[in-house]
Amino acid sequence: MTNPSNTDVRRFLEQFFSTGNQLDLVKIERGEGSHAKIRPWVERLTQAEPQPTVLPRWHEERVDWYGIAQSQRQLRSLSEELMAFVGPSYSTFRGQRAQLNLQDPVELAVYEFTGGAVVKLSGQATTIWEALERMRRVSERRVKRSADIPRPTGRVLRDFYMALQAGDRISAENSLQYLVDQHRLDALNLLFLRVQLLAELEQWHELLTLPELGNLLQVRRPFAVTQALLRAVYRNELQHFEDNNAPGSAVVYFQEVVFPRYHNLFAVRAGSKIPEVLKLFMLLAVGGKPAKPALRDELLAIGEVEETHRSYLQRLAALLRDATPDSKGEPLQQAEQLSKNGDFDQAFSLLCHVPSSKEKVRLLLQCAYELQTLAVEKAALEAFHELTTDEQTALVKVRWNQDFLTQLRGNQESTIENTPTAEAIPSNWLEWLLQLDKEPSWERALYTARQGSAEWDVTSLLTQPQAVAEFYELLNKVGSTAESVLHDALPYLLAFFQKDEQFPRGEFLTLYHSLLELLVLSTEGGDVDLVLFNDLAIALLTLGVNTAKYTEILDYALELWERFASPKKIDWVLDFIDVLVSYPCPVQQKREQLLFAVAETLYRFAERIDEVQKGIFRALVKDLHLGESLPDLLGEQASLVEQNLEIEANIFQKLKSKSVLIYTLTETAAIRVKSILEAACKEVTVYLSHDKGGNDRLRQWVKNSDIVVMVTASAKHAATDFIEANRPSHLAPIILVNSKGSASMLRTIREYLAG
Template sequence: MTNASNADIRHFLEQFFGTDNKFDLGKIERGEGKQAKIRPWVELLTKGEPQPTILPCWRSESVDWYAIALSEHQLRSLSEELMAFVGPSYSTFRGQRAQLNLQDPVELAVYEFTGGAVVKLSGQATTIWEALERMRRVNERRVKRIADIPRPTGRVLRDFYMALQAGDRIAAENSLQYLVDQHRLDALNLLFLRVQLLAELEQWNELLTLPELGNLLQVRRPFAVTQALLKAVYRTELQHFEDNNAPGSAVAYFQEVVFPRYNNLLAVRAGSKIPEVLKLFMLLAVGGEPTKPALRDELLAIGEVEETHRSYLQRLAALLRDATPNSEGDPLQQAEQLSKNGDFDQAFSLLCNAPSSKEKVRLLLQCAYELQTLAVEKAVLQAFDELSADEQTALLKVRWNQDFLTQLRGSQEGTTKDTPTALSVPTNWLEWLSQLDKKPTWERALYTARQGSAEWDVTSLLMQPQAVAEFYELLNKVGSTAESVLHDALPYLLGFFQKDEQFPRGEFESLYHSLLELLVLSTEGGDADLVLFNDLAIALLTLGVNAAKYTEIVDYALELWQRFASPKKVDWVLDLIDVLVSYPCPVPEKREQLLFAAAETLRRFTERIDEVQRGIFRALVKDLQLGESLSDLLGEQASLVEQNLEVEANIFQKLKSKSVLIYTLTETAAIRVKSILEAACKEVTVYLSHDKGGNDRLRQWVRNSDIVVMVTASAKHAATGFIEANRPSHLAPIILVNSKGSASMLRALREYLAG
């Protein structure tokens, strides 16, 4: 909240020092007794320009400190100062951002005021207070720094979508907050981004309880937003009918509840092949008034549908036995009537085969406006190109036609009057890269990349001869002509490949390497970027790499570590080394080089490394049989992981007599976590699952385990939805981890137990 008003600050302080906090705001402001020493920290917010501060909350027998920042930059600086003055020597703070409990009034107030830009620490109260006072006195003598240089909006959006791709909600929220603070986007576009955030993280209930939902259903939305809302509606309202094999009940509920409430979402399908969208439109075909046999047949004819979804679509379709109506007649007249009825999907389907005419282009323009897909945009421009010059001129006399065509075509610099305008809309990534190479200033490049990532088919690259080789060459070429655009388009490229059901594919190995290089070149060290680096490294290692490619991967990691090595990034490098230990290693000395680089950082920041990290590091050293080389770091008595968990025993002792389910596709990392937990707490029961689908055993574990840890970075598939659907609401919520390594799993579990 960079632009916090006095009223905002006052409201926050009254909430923070409310009935759940034994410290009294009135006594603090009046300087009464021992609480007077809190007053300078409160005044950092209330006197002059609001500054980051640290406020205590006294609950029963303990005190927690909340480091409050008003921007992401301030949070980074504040975290570094806390590490220097307090750190793990005196407190629980290890450099991590706070995971706030929004059911707690104090933490809810902190979240609403900061948007999550906060860290939390606890420990021996007197010692921490002395350290914080030293920090405050040093800051009072410090010369004020110049304000941050604003970040480009394209870069912020790039980081937002990278965070979504990595499943990192906090990082995505921070990017959104930056856009709010800097007034970069209007309220409606920020709302669209929030919808996509919640949908990507599969927070369906939260999405459908947004206060702005009513307005959202009425306004014209990007189809990505409509699609997100459709998925949310199906998952929350209709999924249980499918799970219970009750298609008849689903149709009845759709007619009585879903359609009256969400009919505005069902105006267009826009060619979507997402299973939830297909099922909703099949319910519309079967249960709508009137029924739509043509839509039913169109949905059944779609080829790229997984068998389990196709089977349910067929059961729904069987409930409508009407024959497909006769479609003979003038397609333009039929398309006109369909458009008037709001059925733009079917209108577009008819217009595709209609002969060229001004009327066809006019109707296609209406379809393009409503459907908002690249496929329709290209069809409009192709149809326009086929008109005579006189027909084009007549069509452009209507201002709306002229404005919308200009929007679709963009700037036509570097083209002649004979250049087909349809070429401005690519149909695949090869055409996108080629157009960007020819025109580095292409203004619709990022919009097209974002749309294409969702619309284009990954298998098309396999069907075109030499497509992969051309892609590889163009990617490298564009990197020198339009570097910033390519960097900002990285999340859409990654999403396109990573959402492929057969990811990773051996045919795309060279492309994955190029994306890995692009990520290294474009990153500023954000957590989401590093998580995605590990994901790509795992993909390549899964496919199998030779010595040269293996060396390249580790060299990239060494470069990242050299640039961003810090206590906050230790978990990342330990996760990566953990992965490297799990896969065949054609160049052992390279893997050891990364381990030694990490060891140097652990040695340099030894006071800021916690025992979980030390334990994992020692386990990795033991696996690689490098104990003698690192004996000075490990210590003579540190040969076993169990001997190094004594400091952490208290926190993990909270698992006594409890059961923990760890779900991840990275089995080796889960096994390591299991061994560390069992060494720290003898009476814990740990279950491991890496099934890609639900089953009775997994259901029992989910329903009965005290704690469920789910690694969402391992991919979203049937099992993740199965786990969420079967977790009882009265039990502890699922702990989500967005990185596949053992360090991240232990960190998330430790923060949960400490919270």
């Protein structure tokens, strides 16, 4: 973040030391009594260059400390210092970011001031204060570091979209905040990114209550943003009609409430096949005034729609009994009128069958501008190049046409000679890689990758002979000519494959392996990248790999561990080893090598690693039958680990007489968590669900369990929607976990119990 103003700091301090905190800001500033020792920590925020600090909150007969930072880099530095001086020896802190309760006014103030760059710890007050004071004295003697080196915008956006792919809101928010602080994008483009963030995390209500929603509905938006808003409208306003099998009521509600409020979203569908978008446009076809039989028929003809969604589309369509509409005039005239009426989808559909002409190209360029899809851009350029030179010249003389063609060109004013051809607009990833190989400085490369990730069909790689082999070869080739572009395009490549309904596909095994390698080469060790590394590794191991591929996967993991090994990465590597336990191992020595490397870190950072982590590692060693290979850990230190686990179990005693539901598709990890919780607290009841959809048993567990843990990284949307819909509002909110392993699950449960 940029340095906060004095007003911002003052407002934050007044909110932090408010009624939710028994410590008094006035007494702190005057240095009265015991409040005096807090003053130096407060003054760190009021310096000309504010420094990260730690502020206490005394409430409900306990004290919590909040590590306050103004940037992600500051947070990493502060976390390392806290681990060194305080750490698990004296507190609950294990290096993790705080999961703040935004319903709590004090924690909301912390979040708004830091943008999520905050950690939280608690423990014995006197001991922690002594450790913090030692940390402050050392920090004040330290030579000041130079200013942060600005990160390229492309890299920040890469990390933003990687965070969305991993479902990590805090990391995504941090990237977004960096763009704000560095003034990299204007307010409107930042708003577009926020909409995509909320949509990707399925925060539909929050999206539709954005203060800027009114303006957002009026401006020209990227189609990805329009799709996000349409999905939010359907899920918030109309999903319950579908759940209750009431299509007639849905049509009436659409006519009376939804369309009047959100009519600006219905100008374009742009070929979208997202179920919520299809259902909304079917409601438009059936309930619009006038009704649109042609749109209804077009929607019903779309293939690759899941049967449950197709069934509801058909029930909606049955409510419109009109035949096809009467034709009015020639197709070109109809397209002209449709464009004037803002129906660019239908206009484009008609223009595809019209002979080439200057009028056709003019209308296609309008459609390309409004629909914002690569397919329409390609069609417009194809039609443009079918014109005579005189016709092209006449079109380019119109400034609007020239500006739009220049936009497609990407780097210089368009003329007849340099107008891009249709081949410059890829139709799939193979063509994208070929274009990037031919033009490494291609300005629209990342824009096209982002668009293509949503538009292109994954099955096209299956229908083209040798497509997978060509993709693999091109990916490696482009890696040497346009490395940075390829690295920044990684989140779009991952989204394209991971959002495939049949992910992972055996036909794409070599491509998944290439993406794993690309991730290792491009990562800077962020938590999000490591989570996605595990996801890809799971995909490969699920499909089955030979000895060579298995060895390479573990070599990559070892490389990452050697580069980024630290106490804060222990959960990641434990999750990865947990994965290895679940799959056949053709190379025992390689797996043991990774285990030994992790054991070495546990020894080296013994004082900074909590006992749950040690306990999980010890369980993994047992599962892999390597106890004899690690005698020190399981022999001499076994009793110490057991003692520490008993101490750590105190936090899990809060589960006494409570019931916990864990929903995840990663069954082995859930079983491990269940066994650890039951060992730590004999009177806890743990239910495990791995269902891919809702059922009566899951409904009862969701309604009656004291705690519900949902592993969003290993879940089907049908099940997560079911769980969210059936969780009573008066019970504790659902605990979300963004990683599939047992370590992450236990960490999140522990943080929840620590409060």
